[in-house]
Amino acid sequence: xxxxxxxxxxxxxxxxxxxxxxxxxxxxxxxxxxxxxxxxxxxxxxxxxxxxxxxxxxxxxxxxxxxxxxxxxxxxxxxxxxxxxxxxxxxxxxxxxxxxxxxxxxxxxxxxxxxxxxxxxxxxxxxxxxxxxxxxxxxxxxxxxxxxxxxxxxxxxxxxxxxxxxxxxxxxxxxxxxxxxxxxxxxxxxxxxxxxxxxxxxxxxxxxxxxxxxxxxxxxxxxxxxxxxxxxxxxxxxxxxxxxxxxxxxxxxxxxxxxxxxxxxxxxxxxxxxxxxxxxxxxxxxxxxxxxxxxxxxxxxxxxxxxxxxxxxxxxxxxxxxxxxxxxxxxxxxxxxxxxxxxxxxxxxxxxxxxxxxxxxxxxxxxxxxxxxxxxxxxxxxxxxxxxxxxxxxxxxxxxxxxxxxxxxxxxxxxxxxxxxxxxxxxxxxxxxxxxxxxxxxxxxxxxxxxxxxxxxxxxxxxxxxxxxxxxxxxxxxxxxxxxxxxxxxxxxxx
Ligand code: NAD
Numbered sequence: 337x338x339x340x341x342x343x344x345x346x347x348x349x350x351x352x353x354x355x356x357x358x359x360x361x362x363x364x365x366x367x368x369x370x371x372x373x374x375x376x377x378x379x380x381x382x383x384x385x386x387x388x389x390x391x392x393x394x395x396x397x398x399x400x401x402x403x404x405x406x407x408x409x410x411x412x413x414x415x416x417x418x419x420x421x422x423x424x425x426x427x428x429x430x431x432x433x434x435x436x437x438x439x440x441x442x443x444x445x446x447x448x449x450x451x452x453x454x455x456x457x458x459x460x461x462x463x464x465x466x467x468x469x470x471x472x473x474x475x476x477x478x479x480x481x482x483x484x485x486x487x488x489x490x491x492x493x494x495x496x497x498x499x500x501x502x503x504x505x506x507x508x509x510x511x512x513x514x515x516x517x518x519x520x521x522x523x524x525x526x527x528x529x530x531x532x533x534x535x536x537x538x539x540x541x542x543x544x545x546x547x548x549x550x551x552x553x554x555x556x557x558x559x560x561x562x563x564x565x566x567x568x569x570x571x572x573x574x575x576x577x578x579x580x581x582x583x584x585x586x587x588x589x590x591x592x593x594x595x596x597x598x599x600x601x602x603x604x605x606x607x608x609x610x611x612x613x614x615x616x617x618x619x620x621x622x623x624x625x626x627x628x629x630x631x632x633x634x635x636x637x638x639x640x641x642x643x644x645x646x647x648x649x650x651x652x653x654x655x656x657x658x659x660x661x662x663x664x665x666x667x668x669x670x671x672x673x674x675x676x677x678x679x680x681x682x683x684x685x686x687x688x689x690x691x692x693x694x695x696x697x698x699x700x701x702x703x704x705x706x707x708x709x710x711x712x713x714x715x716x717x718x719x720x721x722x723x724x725x726x727x728x729x730x731x732x733x734x735x736x737x738x739x740x741x742x743x744x745x746x747x748x749x750x751x752x753x754x755x756x757x758x759x760x761x762x763x764x765x766x767x768x769x770x771x772x773x774x775x776x777x778x779x780x781x782x783x784x785x786x787x788x789x790x791x792x793x794x795x796x797x798x799x800x801x802x803x804x805x806x807x808x809x810x811x812x813x814x815x816x817x818x819x820x821x822x823x824x825x826x827x828x829x830x831x
Contacts, residue, residue, distance in 0.1 A: 338433045338451055340671050346437035347669050351383035354531070356392055356555060357538040359399040360548025365556070366391040371528060376444035376677040377668060379713035385531045388556030390564035393523070396552035397568050400494045400521035403549030410491050410519040414470040417517055421466035424544035428459040431540065435505065435533055437669065443501050443530040444677030444715065445631045446668045454533065457797075458509035461813070464797045465517035468815060472822075486827040491519035492597075493572040495821060496565040498558075498586075499534075500578045501527035501679050502634040502737075507601075508534050510801070510812035511575040516551065518821040523571070524553045525562050527578075529680050531555040558582065569594045575820065577601040577636070580806055599810030599820055601636070601802055603735040604763030606784065607756040608639030608792060611749075612648045614768035615790055621655035627766070627792030629663055629719040632678045633687075633739035637764035637801075639792050640736060641725075642743045643752055649745045653702070653723070660703060660719050667712070677714045678738060684715040687738030691720060694731040699742065700724045733759055749774065753781045762804035766792045785811075 353370060355362040365386035373383040386392075404410045409417065428435065435455035440447050445454070477485030495515040499507045504526055515522050526534040531553075538553045554561050562582070566574060566589030573596055576586055583600040590596050608627060614620045627639040644652050668676025678684040684707060691705045704720030717739055725732050725742035732742055746752045756765060766788035767778040779787045785803045786795060795801065800811035811817055 338436060338447065342433050343437055343447060343669050343671070346434060347441065349434075349437075351438070351532065353384045354386065354535050354555070356386050356388055356396070357535055357553040358392070358396045359552070360542050363395075365389065366395070371556070373442065373529075373532065374680070375441050376679055376681075376715045377441065377712070379681065379715070382441060383532065385528075385535070385555040388554040388561040390560070392554050392556070393561055393564035393568060396523045396554045397494055397565075397570050399549040399552055400523050401570055403547060404491075404493055404521040408547045409521065409550045412519070414472070417519065418466045418470050420545045421462050421513065421517060424541050424546070425459040425463040425466065427540040427544055428455050428462070428537070431536075432456060432459070435536060438536065439505060439530070439533045440668050440676065442532050443504070443679045444668050445502070445634075446673050446676035447671060449630055450668070453503055454505040458505045458537070461506070461509040461797050462513045465513040465818065468818065469517040472818065482831050484827075484829040484831055486829070488825040488827065489822040490825055492821060492823050493520065494570060495520045495522050496568070496571045496574040497522055497524045498562050498565065498574060498576045498578065499524075499527060501530035502631060502636070504530045505533040505537065507577045507812070508537070510817065512551065514817045515575065515821045516546075518818055520821055521550045522552065523565060524551070525558070525565050526553060526555055528555065528557050563589065566590070567593045571596050573597040573599070573820070575599045575810070577812075579603055583808060600808030601810065601812060602806060602808040603737065603761060604636055604638070604803065604807050605641055605733065605735050605759045605761045606637055606639050606764040606766075607641045607643055607782070608766045609643045609752050609756060609768065609778070610645060610648070610652055611767070611769040611771075611774060612645040613770045613774075614648070615770045617648060617652050618655050620768045620790075621652060622659045623792050625656060625659040625663065625719070628741045629660065629675055629739045632675055632717060634679060634683070634737055635793070637786070637793060639764070639766055640741060641732065642741055643746050643755055644743065645752075646745045646747050653743070656721070657703060660721060663719055665708060665716055665718065675719065675739070678717050679715070681715050683738065684717055687717055687736055687740060690731060690736045690738065690740055694722050694725070694729060694740075694742070697729045697731070698724065699729060699731060702743075704739070727755065727758055735761070749777070753778070757781075757783045760806040763807035764788070
């Protein structure tokens with residue numbers, strides 16, 4: 337783990353003006369324009385990024401297409417790709433402190449979480465796909481004797497990657513690593529408020545020996561660079577994580593351009609269900625508080641709807657309140673902070689809007705509900721719990737993406753299932769029970785990409801992540817994610 341003194345040195349590092357990364361080198365934006373990078377820690381600018389435009393996206397896509405065409409990566413032996421990607425994972429690990437602190441300055445995640453969830457997890461993901469790719473075989477079809485049916489697996493071509501600001505490096509790696517391992521060339525559009533670690537990743541990839549043009553990064557505003565990537569006629573697929581409205585736009589861009597395939601990992605309103613026979617109510621309360629409040633609730637799988645069985649409701653709420661008030665919110669670069677800053681002043685204002693609406697609709701505020709540490713100039717919010725939330729309230733239906741928990745009580749398993757499935761989302765969920773049969777019934781009954789049992793979060797790279805319903809489609813992580821980036825081609829050979 338990183339030391340406080342290392343953090344305190346790195347937090348002062350001069351970043352300056354960062355360009356785009358195209359064709360293996362830093363590049364100016366065509367317009368010469370830039371965007372200030374404001375740290376949510378203190379509300380002050382500490383760097384700038386290039387404000388890309390459609391011409392820059394076009395330049396990056398051309399570079400990726402050219403690199404793909406040469407075959408230096410796309411047709412290279414998988415063992416070569418494995419070697420380069422393994423070297424990249426090692427370089428990330430060598431720069432883990434630098435990357436962790438850089439990311440926290442950008443998006444405000446508490447360093448304890450960021451350190452593991454960003455550079456270390458990205459390195460692990462890259463190594464996972466590096467090691468997997470020389471174990472992926474084509475197939476021979478069970479045909480009649482007079483033909484040979486071969487099924488080849490080929491890279492798609494140019495893949496666009498668009499990611500959000502909460503964990504840009506980790507989520508970026510979930511897409512970039514399998515896409516590259518499969519032999520594709522990639523153009524990344526980082527989130528405008530947290531681009532710095534992905535730019536650094538591209539530099540490290542070049543140092544690791546990735547040929548020029550195989551990984552490009554174009555920073556800029558989503559509505560400009562993101563749209564240009566979505567509409568580009570020479571991009572074969574877009575792997576996206578972000579909000580529902582932008583996900584819908586990407587489907588439209590695809591329809592209006594070249595029918596590129598779109599993979600969407602969208603938001604959630606995930607139910608966390610505590611039955612009276614939970615093995616340890618106190619532990620369930622601690623994990624549930626972390627499951628919504630870490631990274632200020634800016635976690636796609638956050639357990640933002642808590643459903644508690646009536647017979648243990650009061651006991652559980654006491655434990656939850658005590659676990660929540662023990663969380664120390666503060667400077668995300670202080671190792672003593674359990675929860676860091678909200679990613680931006682805009683997101684903080686949005687969170688407070690949800691608080692006002694929940695109060696107006698009759699939910700009862702148990703704790704929090706306000707901005708704190710305003711004197712720092714940063715964006716900090718107290719972990720917030722509302723109870724008496726009903727299904728018709730905004731807080732029960734819409735994703736906040738902030739540290740705001742809505743609590744409901746239930747009597748029966750049927751009622752819990754009905755409440756759990758009553759949103760348009762289906763990303764994550766959890767069930768706390770000592771009864772194996774209840775756990776398995778709930779796993780079957782809940783409409784979600786993941787059902788945690790007696791825990792919340794923490795699923796590693798070996799298992800798929802993604803949603804059902806309006807939480808999107810396509811899966812990140814695990815060997816299944818490789819399938820998204822490989823095309824099947826049949827050879828039907830008369831013998
Ligand atoms: P967002 O949708 O606003 O932005 C995501 C990305 O899309 C950013 O890089 C942004 O620049 C880009 N973008 C914005 N407008 C665009 C456009 N018109 N065309 C193309 N790209 C555009 O989301 P956000 O606020 O950065 O992130 C929060 C959302 O992400 C939440 O809804 C959260 O649940 C979701 N999320 C989901 C997962 C998951 O795995 N399912 C993980 C993390 C976050």
